[in-house]
Amino acid sequence: MGEGTRELVDFCIPCNPYFPTPDMFNTLAKNLESVLKFYPSDATKIANQLSHVLRLNPATIAMSNGSTELITWMDHLWIHDSVAIPIPTFGRWTDQPMENSKRVDMFLLQESDNFELDIDAYIKFIRTRGSRVAVLCNPNNPDGGYLPRREIVRFMDELADLDLVVIDESFIDFVEVERNPSVAAEASIRPNVVVLKSLGKNFGLHGIRFGYLVANPGLAGKMRRTLPKWNLNSLAESVVFMLKEHAEEYHESLQLLSRDRYRMGMELSRLPEMTVFSSQANFLLAKLAPGIDGGELRDFLVQRHQVLIRECGNKLGMSSQFVRLVVRPEQDVARLVEGIRDFSKSRWSDHTDHQVPSLIMHSA
Known part of the structure; x- marks a missing residue:
């Protein structure tokens, strides 16, 4: 498979290449035996620790085995129609x-609007359709589009009569254009708002399966009573209890990732093969030039260059002309760019080869 000695570079799964730190991984490895041998604490103890780190009231938090578990239970509990x-x-x-x-x-x-969400148009759409629950992801996945905090608060207040308003902030920690962009504190004092969070996405530790929501004590309490008492694993608990001690390293990792996002966006924008959209998440959405299929590019990159990308053809509202690329350090981006250029050369070579016989026959 291509240059078999090269390690796979993953631009597909959202990650934070700078956190956890090597020292944190070493600590986890050192304690792995006891982590695996013993039961985790119950959710109450872990919630108390998490709320201490986040400076939130523990009564407003419900934790889960990944944010998808919370989406599932929100559907069962609160989405009726x-x-x-x-x-x-x-x-x-x-x-x-x-x-x-x-x-x-x-x-x-709309692509013509760079996939930016018009809050007023969305509210009008909700009213016209008679939707009883509204969801808004900020930043959005796969484009990384971000709405200012004041707009999200206005959105929540405009829809105070709905059964539920969900703000999915799974990628909010990567936002740099605004300080304190989260609306979690506002959600905790509103009657029908839930904010969804994901530690796994923030850290790129998808295997720990750790998500949580923030809402008023009534909503959060109902979710806690619905979820199993021991629904978190010991590895996830270990990471939560390490957060306070390593908060400085985490914030530094976000600054480094923001730098890489800017550099990667500039580098990819120079390629004639793609158009890159602005993002406040830890990934970039790009549209490939006409005639380039994302599936073909994905397969070429993984086979020839051991680079894996996310082709978006299976996403509603997208096509295989779009790819999502996770933000990675410069050396990894250089390999991605090398692979894309190689792909373009190979297509040009194939096109030229196919044209040669017809040219020879024509001259004859």
């Missing part, structure tokens, strides 16, 4: 309700 969601977005927000025969009102984000 219909839900509105801008697309393209994270697939479980559309798939989960449809699997349970709920009506999903999809608000299509």
Whole structure:
């Protein structure tokens, strides 16, 4: 498979290449035997530690085995009839309700608007459709589009009469254009708002399966009572208890990732093969030039250069002409760029080879 000695570089799965630090991984490895041998603490103890780190009231938090578990239970508990969601977005927000025969009102984000969400147009859409639940991902996945905090607060207040308003902040920690962009504190004092969070996405530790929500004590308490008492694993607990001690390293990792995002966006924008959209997440959305299929590019890169990318053809509101690329350090981006240029050369070579016989016959 290409240059078999090269390690795979993953531009597909969202990650934070700078956190956890090597020292944190060493500590986890050193304690792995006891972590695996003994039961984790119950959710109350872990919630108390997490709320201390986040400076939130523990009564406003409900933790889960990944944010997808919370999406599943929100659907069962609070989505009774219909839900509105801008697309393209994270697939479980559309798939989960449809699997349970709920009506999903999809608000299509326009490429001509760079996939930016117009809050007023979305609110009007929700009212016209009569949606009873509204979801908004900020930043959005796969484009990384971000709305200012004041707009999100206005959105929540405009829809105070709905059954539920969900703000998915799974990638909020990567935002740099605004200080304190989260609306979690505002959600905790509103009657119908839930904010969804994901430690796994923030750290790129998807294997620990750790998500949580923030809401008023009534909503958060109902979710806690619904979830199993021991629904978190010991490895996830270990990471939570390490957070306070390593908060400085985490914030530094976010600054480094922001730098890499800017550099990567500039580098990819120089390529004639793609158009790159602005992002405040730890990934970039790019549209490939006409005639280039994302699936073909993905297969070429992984086979020839051991580089893996996310082709977006299976996302509602997207096509295989779009790819999502996780932000990575410069040396990895150089390999990606090398692979894309090699792909273009190979296509040109194939095109030229196919043209040669017809030219010879014509001259004859």
